[in-house]
Every structure is written in structure tokens, then in C-alpha cells.
Amino acid sequence: MDIRCICLGVLTLGDKTGYEIKKHFERAFKHFFVAGFGSIYPALSELTGDGLVTCTDVAQDKRPHKKVYRITPKGRERLMDALLNTPPRHKVRSEFVVLLYFAHLLPPERLAELLDERARDIEESLRTIDHFEQQAHPSPSREMVAGLGRAALKAQLDFIGERRDWLLSEIGDYQRIRTPSRLPAQDKQPEAPSRAD
Amino acid sequence: MDIRCICLGVLTLGDKTGYEIKKHFERAFKHFFVAGFGSIYPALSELTGDGLVTCTDVAQDKRPHKKVYRITPKGRERLMDALLNTPPRHKVRSEFVVLLYFAHLLPPERLAELLDERARDIEESLRTIDHFEQQAHPSPSREMVAGLGRAALKAQLDFIGERRDWLLSEIGDYQRIRTPSRLPAQDKQPEAPSRAD
């Protein structure tokens, strides 16, 4: 499923400009799906070319002109096809977790910074979800998506809160054992090959 | 942070072949970071070319030959640089959630299938985590990554379990209201533009 399909889906909820589409799914699934203008605008052009949406130019005063898109019956067909046949993938690409996995190589201040930054990001996402839920009129799907996001994010935030200090002290111990003298750790020779995997 | 950096990180834990690197981080962060052979092998070639790892050809009988990679001091420097300067991003791209957001357009059987499939995927990921924790020797970073994954996944699984039947019945109601006759919903004209966003 690509961005074209998601644009079609959002247009199901009413006619919109590219700008509005982006805002909409920023509020609705920011934390589950990202897309920038660089993908949305070309997607809308293609959809127009394929007759899956229509485009109306609207002039405004005191605002830039805008292009309002509307889904066509052919577009609805295509959307249904995608909705019925897309496998429900869920991919995560977390550089944060990778960094965490190599925590033993990091100075403790850096590790603390990483954990705190991630916690702040999660808190912000949670606020976004609450905010959206208040202002959009409720529907079962919206509630479900919001609830799922909240559950996943809150679990991570709580976990980080619970283990932050523990991890920091464990990592500190570990590094003190591996580098008892004043030599920085990265100056050591590469370890012998180990099967201890 | 790209795959090259992560390969360097894994090589910090001991010398490995490309195949072993992939296995390693499949077990360690499968659910947080994916990478196929198509990215790993070229990455290792580049690292070798840049002198960040060395490569030793090892012939084996009854097995294909292999190439064992070892991180060099220059590689460690590069890794530390990346570790210290990479912002802790965390991106999710969930087609599952998008599908869920458009649940009202889906036949209930399809929706049920999606939820159940996602639940099964999560259960499998949880098993992977438990399995890895048992066989790898414990370290604070590993425990942290495993715990974080477990927390996030378990929260989602529980949420799906709690709300599955509720969502299905709500969506059923919703669709019965919108389509009281026998006409399929997608034959309706596109709605009037609405600000009810």
C-alpha cells in the first residue's frame, strides 16, 4: 500500500487539498505512518492523471490558491481493491532502539540524553492523540487507532520511566569493569572471535 | 544511521559473516529494525573498501565458503562517531493501522481477519524476544531492548484482545445505519465537501 491509496482513503472523508490531507493524517496517524509533501503532491498528480480523483482549482484572496481533490467512483473501486488485498504490515525502524542496543559503548550522559529525548517524543505523540480525539468527531475506527497508539506509546514511556536509572547504573558498572584504568574503551584491540552469541 | 553503522555495531560483539550479522539482529531487534541480505552484503563491501572492517575468506567443507568480517580501529572510531551523533529516531510505517483507520469501509470478515493476523504476528514477535533472551547471555542493553519490545507489543496485543469484538460490532452497526437497503455502500455518490474534520 502506498501513499496514493492513503490519499484516496482520506478523500473518502470529504474533499481536501494536499495540504489538508497531510494535516489530517498527521493528526490521525502521525506515530504510525509518516509522509511529507514531497510524496503527497506527486501522488495526487498521479491519481488525477489516472482519473481516480478530480481536481478543482480554487482561488482565494489573502491566501494562496488551492487545489481541492475529490475521489471518483473509479477511485473508490481502486481503494476498495487495495483495502481488501493489502496485507496488514507493520514495520518499525527505530534508530533509538539500535542505539540502546549498543548502550554499553556509550558515555552515560549520552545514554541518559537518548532516553530522555525519546520519552519527550513519546509524550508529545500522546498529546497529539488526545488532542485529535477531542476535536475530531468520534468514530469506532478513530477510537481504535487512537487507543492502539496510546497503548503502545504509554507502555514504552512507562518502561523507560521504570528502567531508566537502573540501566544507567548497570551500564556504568559494566563500563567500570571493562575499563578499570583511565584508558578509553575504544582504544582496546578488537576482541578475539567469540561464539558467545 | 544506516545499515553500515549497525553492521559495525554488531561486529563489536565479535567477528561475523554477513549471514550471521543478519541472524543476529533478526533475533535482537527484528521488531524494531529490518534489513535483508540485499542491504547487508553491499554494506559490508563498502565497509571493507573504506577500511572500516577487514574480510577473511574461509573455506569450509560440507558448507559454502564464507567471509568473516572484523571491525578495525578506524571502524570503531566511525562507529563511535555515529553513536554519538545519530538522533534517536523512531519511525513506524503501519499499513495495518491505516487499514484499521478505514475500518468503516471494510467488510466485517476482512476486519476480523486483519485484527487476528496482527495479533498472531505480535505473538510471534513476543516468542522471538523470549527465545532470544533465553539463549543469548544477558546484558543490560539486551534486557532493555527486549523489555521495551515486549512492553510495546504486549500493550498492543492486549488492546486488540480487549477491543476486537467491540470494534466489530460498532462497525457493523455503523454500516447498517449507512446502508439500510441492499445497495452496496461504494455505489453512493461522493459526499458533499464537509468541514466536519
Add this chain to the structure above:
DNA sequence: CAAAGCATGTAATCGGTTACATGATTGT
């Protein structure tokens, strides 16, 4: 007065996925 919001688009680049190609061995 500066920043954020409204509004659209293009071009270059980068990186990842997929498919293809090969082939012996071990476990079910």
C-alpha cells in the same frame, strides 16, 4: 519584528526491497 501557518510544486539523491542466480547439506 519574527515565526508559524497557508499552499504548491520539482529535482536530485539516497537507500532499501525484490528478484534473480547458484548449490550442497541436513533435518522432517
Add this chain to the structure above:
DNA sequence: ACAATCATGTAACCGATTACATGCTTTG
């Protein structure tokens, strides 16, 4: 007998991010 594991690689393609380009209005 068939699937899975071990083991490496290339090439084409696709899609996404980023930077660039523009410019007025509203809010703080």
C-alpha cells in the same frame, strides 16, 4: 522427497526524503 539452513552476491526498480523555490497573512 521436500523444506530449511548455510552462504554470497548483483541489478533493477521503486519510493521516500531533502533541498530548493516562492510569497502572502496571521499570530505572538
